[in-house]
Amino acid sequence: MSARRVLITGVSTYWGGRLAQALERDRSVEAIIGVSPDDPTCELDRTEFVRVGTQHALLRRIVRAAEIDTVVDTRLIVDSVTAPPRAAHENNVIGTMNVLAACGGADSPVRKVIVKSSAHYYGSERDDPAFFTEEMERPHPPRTALEKDVVEAERAVEAFATRNPGITVTVLRFANALGPDLRTSHTALLGLPAVPSILGFDPRYQFIHEDDLHGALEHAARHTLPGVYNAAGDGVLALSEVASLLGKPLAPVLPPWGTGLAAGAMRALRVRIPPEMLQQLRYGRGIDNRRLKAAGYVFRATSREAVLALARHLRTRAITDGDPGYRYEREVEEFLRWSPSVRESDRLGLERLSPEQLSELARALDSLPGGRPER
Amino acid sequence: MSARAALPAPAPSDDPRHHLPAIEPDRRISDWGRSERIEGLVDRTLVEFLYHYWFRCEVEGIEHVPPTGGALLVANHGGALPPDASMIAKAIKEEHSRPRPLHLTVEHFFKGYPFLSMFVTKIGGVPAHPANVHRLLHDEQQLVLVFPEGAKGTEKLFKDRYKLRRFGRGGFVEAAARAGVPIVPVAVVGAEEAMPTIAQVGLLKRLTGLIYFPITPLFPHLGLLGAAYLPAKFRIRFLPPVRTDRLAGEALDDRGLLQEIADEIRGRIQDEVLDIIGDRRSVWLG
Numbered sequence: 001m002s003a004r005r006v007l008i009t010g011v012s013t014y015w016g017g018r019l020a021q022a023l024e025r026d027r028s029v030e031a032i033i034g035v036s037p038d039d040p041t042c043e044l045d046r047t048e049f050v051r052v053g054t055q056h057a058l059l060r061r062i063v064r065a066a067e068i069d070t071v072v073d074t075r076l077i078v079d080s081v082t083a084p085p086r087a088a089h090e091n092n093v094i095g096t097m098n099v100l101a102a103c104g105g106a107d108s109p110v111r112k113v114i115v116k117s118s119a120h121y122y123g124s125e126r127d128d129p130a131f132f133t134e135e136m137e138r139p140h141p142p143r144t145a146l147e148k149d150v151v152e153a154e155r156a157v158e159a160f161a162t163r164n165p166g167i168t169v170t171v172l173r174f175a176n177a178l179g180p181d182l183r184t185s186h187t188a189l190l191g192l193p194a195v196p197s198i199l200g201f202d203p204r205y206q207f208i209h210e211d212d213l214h215g216a217l218e219h220a221a222r223h224t225l226p227g228v229y230n231a232a233g234d235g236v237l238a239l240s241e242v243a244s245l246l247g248k249p250l251a252p253v254l255p256p257w258g259t260g261l262a263a264g265a266m267r268a269l270r271v272r273i274p275p276e277m278l279q280q281l282r283y284g285r286g287i288d289n290r291r292l293k294a295a296g297y298v299f300r301a302t303s304r305e306a307v308l309a310l311a312r313h314l315r316t317r318a319i320t321d322g323d324p325g326y327r328y329e330r331e332v333e334e335f336l337r338w339s340p341s342v343r344e345s346d347r348l349g350l351e352r353l354s355p356e357q358l359s360e361l362a363r364a365l366d367s368l369p370g371g372r373p374e375r
Numbered sequence: 376m377s378a379r380a381a382l383p384a385p386a387p388s389d390d391p392r393h394h395l396p397a398i399e400p401d402r403r404i405s406d407w408g409r410s411e412r413i414e415g416l417v418d419r420t421l422v423e424f425l426y427h428y429w430f431r432c433e434v435e436g437i438e439h440v441p442p443t444g445g446a447l448l449v450a451n452h453g454g455a456l457p458p459d460a461s462m463i464a465k466a467i468k469e470e471h472s473r474p475r476p477l478h479l480t481v482e483h484f485f486k487g488y489p490f491l492s493m494f495v496t497k498i499g500g501v502p503a504h505p506a507n508v509h510r511l512l513h514d515e516q517q518l519v520l521v522f523p524e525g526a527k528g529t530e531k532l533f534k535d536r537y538k539l540r541r542f543g544r545g546g547f548v549e550a551a552a553r554a555g556v557p558i559v560p561v562a563v564v565g566a567e568e569a570m571p572t573i574a575q576v577g578l579l580k581r582l583t584g585l586i587y588f589p590i591t592p593l594f595p596h597l598g599l600l601g602a603a604y605l606p607a608k609f610r611i612r613f614l615p616p617v618r619t620d621r622l623a624g625e626a627l628d629d630r631g632l633l634q635e636i637a638d639e640i641r642g643r644i645q646d647e648v649l650d651i652i653g654d655r656r657s658v659w660l661g
Binding site for chain 2: 130199
């Protein structure tokens with residue numbers, strides 16, 4: 001079943017925003033509703049943005065009022081630098097439960113739930129296999145708070161899938177993402193003049209290009225992919241290989257013993273290495289992407305090409321820096337969408353909708369608490 | 376409905392082998408972390424010297440190594456820092472009509488120890504995880520070498536040389552059978568004398584975090600020189616392959632049967648080792 005009426009949670013994240021943009025181009029998708037507590041960071045055309053927290057009662061009303069058939073959950077925090085542990089737990093575990101609760105129920109219109117997860121589910125340990133497949137469990141219990149949250153969130157999704165056999169549940173476990181527009185701990189680390197590493201270790205690293213992030217989510221939205229899928233570009237690189245692709249030296253500044261302390265000291269130099277990344281810098285990780293390929297997805301870039309794309313961006317960064325890019329202006333968006341003074345040809349997105357769909361959308365918005373979103 | 380969305384979902388192919396990553400010609404490191412450059416450098420220098428001049432390796436039965444397809448090589452293991460794995464790999468490179476890379480399975484310990492983790496991976500070591508062995512044998516159709524004795528083989532003292540230890544719990548037989556590849560037993564003589572272990576020091580083992588801490592004729596009192604091998608004569612004998620395709624279905628869950636086959640292979644290697652020792656006149660000259 002291809003998605004027709006889609007709700008994207010976490011539309012303010014890079015992942016959610018790019019997915020919304022990709023779905024906007026598809027005419028067979030009638031409605032795209034993006035929800036998030038924060039402003040969108042990608043320019044959206046016909047996606048309706050609704051600012052909500054993670055309270056499931058509100059989400060449930062939106063899902064039912066807009067007759068959503070596909071929910072794509074892109075909220076998961078996969079980088080512990082971006083949020084304090086409490087907030088990350090709240091978002092990753094409690095938030096996931098709330099989103100799932102909003103999708104479930106006997107009279108729910110939802111037929112498909114797609115969850116963005118992370119290869120942090122597998123962790124990174126000495127005793128790991130070289131390539132994790134989807135049914136493998138990590139050999140040891142999670143070490144870091146972030147990994148614990150990811151595992152817990154996936155447990156909730158698994159339980160949801162067994163309780164709701166009528167809903168197709170897809171879990172995509174993404175490898176570390178790289179690309180020109182993405183800001184993560186890894187892009188920050190690889191952007192340094194030399195790539196820091198742990199003395200005596202050259203871990204195996206697998207990446208996914210930013211275009212494949214929303215590519216894989218979109219593929220899951222278009223087709224029926226029940227179950228868990230690893231998403232990572234072909235090829236596993238050694239960290240030294242990554243550094244040489246970037247044209248940078250590898251700097252083994254972290255000692256093999258007392259690595260955590262040294263990483264703490266590096267924070268004084270404004271280099272933040274989160275604990276889950278320290279594990280990866282020591283043992284590395286590879287995941288087997290063949291199930292997703294067998295399900296028909298064709299990756300646009302290999303791990304190596306993802307690193308090369310980042311390398312191109314890093315070389316031009318000094319020149320393009322200071323470019324603010326897109327900034328969400330609520331009033332302008334509202335004006336372009338709703339004001340009668342706007343010419344039909346300039347109206348955001350809505351000209352593609354039929355009058356019935358428009359009135360339906362208006363009804364959906366009116367049914368929200370407090371009527372149409374206001375400041 | 377757009378034309379794209381109307382297309383049926385692509386038929387999934389069941390065989391994971393169809394979806395292996397394509398080879399990227401610009402890369403010189405494999406997905407397993409093996410470095411063509413470093414492996415080649417070590418091979419042309421140290422291994423070349425040891426193979427031809429120091430150990431003067433003599434190889435028999437190289438034709439038992441299949442020229443195509445996966446195969447699991449199983450050998451006896453001995454000596455404190457055993458050179459047997461790299462000599463077997465070199466033998467296939469030098470003597471075989473169709474030289475192929477050999478993947479050496481190593482203890483997980485190596486992945487966790489600084490420098491060793493880098494070096495062992497770069498020259499072709501793969502952690503001995505069943506999933507790794509299966510992917511190499513079944514999906515990638517490669518040659519894999521295992522030492523079922525593991526550290527039990529290398530930590531044994533000189534007085535116990537060439538007495539093969541227990542061959543694990545038959546895990547390697549199961550790995551080969553699940554992958555549907557033959558087992559090629561290999562008997563190696565010379566490794567035990569190249570770096571004999573006189574004693575094991577438990578305290579130093581714990582302090583250094585190594586898998587064992589051996590005292591050899593040169594180590595640790597000569598420091599780094601202790602890593603030098605004595606010039607024992609090497610003989611490597613590849614034995615006729617043992618087919619595993621008769622093992623299928625329920626037989627794979629029969630631990631007793633797997634253990635029996637493992638013991639049979641161990642017995643064959645032990646017999647061949649004794650046969651080679653019986654023929655040699657001198658440890659050093661052969």
